[in-house]
Amino acid sequence: MAPTGAEHAKGDVPQLPVTLEELVTAARECEQVGAAMVHVHIRGDDAKPTLDLKRLQDTVQALREQTGLVVQLSTGGAVTDPEADRLRVLDALPDSASCTMGTVNFGDDVFMNRWEFVVALHKGMQERRIVPEYEIFDLGQLASLRRLLDKHGRPAGDKVHVDLVMGVPGGMPGDAETLVAALRLLPEDASFSATGIGRSSLPVMLTALGAGGHLRVGMEDTITYAKGQPVRDNAQLVARAAGLARIAQRPPLSPADARALLGVRTPVQV
Ligand code: KMH
Ligand code: ZN
Secondary structure: OOOOOOOOOOOOOOOOOHHHHHHHHHHHHHHHHHOOOOEEEEEEEOEEEEHHHHHHHHHHHHHHHHHOOEEEEOOOOOOOHHHHHHHHHHHHHHOOOEEEEOEEEEEEEEOOOOHHHHHHHHHHHHHHOOOOEEEEEEOOOHHHHHHHHHHOOOOOOOOOOOOOOEOOOOOOOOOOHHHHHHHHHOOOEEEEEEEHHHHHHHHHHHHHHOOOEEEEOOOOOOOOOOOOOOOOHHHHHHHHHHHHHOOOOOOOHHHHHHHHOOOOOOOOOO
């Protein structure tokens, strides 16, 4: 689950978890209703996105102490974050970190992920034994993932896990046809999860369940639960996803199962 993101302002979405206390509370509530992993963007005292290393380290520690979730830090940050700050995220030694596989238009902005930068992230995670989640915003990025693995080797833990982030304005659409098209391009042994931004949340969730995928939900991606109904909190989204997964006879994984699926190991400082 992705509780915060970097795009929504606390002033517009008061229920968004932005302090460490709010984040840990959200993570605990979500774990209780079926989440296995937390994808973390943190905020500063001004509630704006930050990649401050000390704050990231404190966040990883607090989530490890107070939840059993797989702790994944975002290296995507906000579209304005410099590459050096995004690479430094790895020094907070999370269980997992995101690694976006290419540049994509992102609404009116550009989410920049140069090839050399992607390679540096991939290698940085290999060295630190951090498990990557390869974030895919468009189909061509799956070809880039194959190229990355061919040229630079398998990730830490030897499992390839992909997250399809669908429905970003500028990226691939969040619909069933596109999700099925993505499956053809996945590395052979990869596992995948999917999330649909905004109103594509439910179509993507239902298609991913039918196609054998895992789910990501959270207020990073969706702040409207149903037409005209703001999301109450992250646990509301996780509970709905867990319920649909049970109906689909694909009940949520425990955090321990997720660790095994992803090949999570103990990270090391380099
Ligand atoms: N906030 C987006 C610009 C990631 O976490 O790795 C990038 C993002 C992807 O959310
Ligand atoms: Zn993110």
